[in-house]
Amino acid sequence: MNRLVLLLVSSVTVSAGVIQERAAFPFFYFAFGDSYTTTSFNIYGEQPSLSSPLGNPPLGQGTYIPSFFDQVSYFFEPKYSSPHVAQWGSEDTIASVFFGINDCAVSYNLGIPGFVPAKTRVPQLMAAYFSLLDNLYSQGLRRFMLINIPPVDRSPLVLGFNDVQQAGLRNYYKVYNKALQNGVKTWLRTHKDAYISLFDYNQWLTNVLDNPSDYGFPDSTCIDPSGQNCIWWNDYHVGSRLNDFLAQRLVVAMNALGYNGGIPVSGNYV
Template identity: 30%
Template sequence: MVSYSSRVAFLGLGLFTGAATAQNYWFSFGDSYTQTGFLTNLTLPSPGNPFGNPAYPGYTATGGANWLDFDTTTYNNSLVLTYNYAYGGATIDSGLVAPFEPTVLSVTDQVNEFLGTAGSPSEPVETTAWTSENSLFSIWIGINDLGNSYYLSDNRTSFDTTLLNAEFALVQKLYDVGARNFLFLNVPPTDRSPLMLAQSTEAQEMLKANILDFNSQLAEFIDEFKASNSGVTTFLWDANAAFTTILDDPTAYGFIDAVSYGTDVGYFWINTLHTTSPANVYWAEGVADVLSGSIW
């Protein structure tokens, strides 16, 4: 089996497919699965420092580098400058699903932050020289939305639609300021996380059904958005399938099992809800594979 360190060093999947000297911009939104702790009023991304702040790998929930870290620094064919607005605990909109504490920045807050900084027409071009062609916008959200609400309503399909309407209203705002390339990541099977395995079988089944409905609607929303807006390129990485593949046969991927957690080598889960940095190598690999061969 290939070791974790060897995978990072030698796997050569392409993210951006332009020349090695090309400079591309990645604007990322999401929750703790993506967060690195970026602050817009501190050092901005630049060659040699692709995340700007904080120092690599940032404040992640993985015990090390996360998927976005790996894709920005390793799995690409160009210089990638990543503005990571993701915030731990985020939901799509705190008015729809409250986060674990009121100070958490929802994706609504994150997109508004982008629109007031790098996405603002008044932003100096020499500071953030992104264009529709050289930029990618990614959103990985829904984990907390579903985890904090799956037990509150019998009509989950309707509420999932409400959540996704709110998300894609934000995607439309990004489109309106020039975003054309979008990466979406769906909700992984957190019903199989140690957090949920400590709950009743009924609770696990409820969350699983909710996740499947949300993910199904997400794919439909992506198609509808692309059909309704000219010049759009969309990508969808199936996080649910990727997690399921490993959880169904963890030892084949170098992990002890599918249920325990810890910081030592061999664990898939680092705590009751988040995956370890070695697991995030697989997520980065999967995202890079989805983007490989595209306009990037």
């Protein structure tokens, strides 16, 4: 996710960054996510600063991604929560959460006997997801940007599966994204001083895949290891140029949380 991190300061586990270039005032940003978020940031290495916004990450996807639970419990809370660090506060910090792709893929397991149906597994995933959001809230975070599952069922990898497997994964992602949307509404009702921007990555990337030439890509399935000439960097992850476009949309969702100095509001964004 090479180019996106230049704007958003994301990491393999959790990264802390000062966002200033386009912010009305210095903003702190913590990114929790899977391989679509990683930069291999090391929480014990150089920390992000105004002179070095990304800190220490060697840009590019890693191979081992700690779970959301691990990122919150073993990285964020011991390293960045009060009283360990006092630089950030509830009004100048945004946390993004981007999980679900691997949870659904592993749970579905290509539909082999014994797989867990979406109607059973997704509620369990949502319970864990919002429980961890509670943990972050209890540490003082109040502004969250949540990102749903993109249409990875249209990735070159998944397009190589049979029709039944593709449909099964697509349904899993659909159930997950709907549950996330409903979960946000429920969570906000009991956390009235918190704000959530829910970014619909699924709808946005679907539009790109349906209209690749509008974004300068030749088609919706080609792969370019440089990340520049195709939507896909490999058969499952999008490239850095696609992430440039994505970053422009994510800033809109961040501005709704006060990144541009405005009053924070909750809402859905594409």
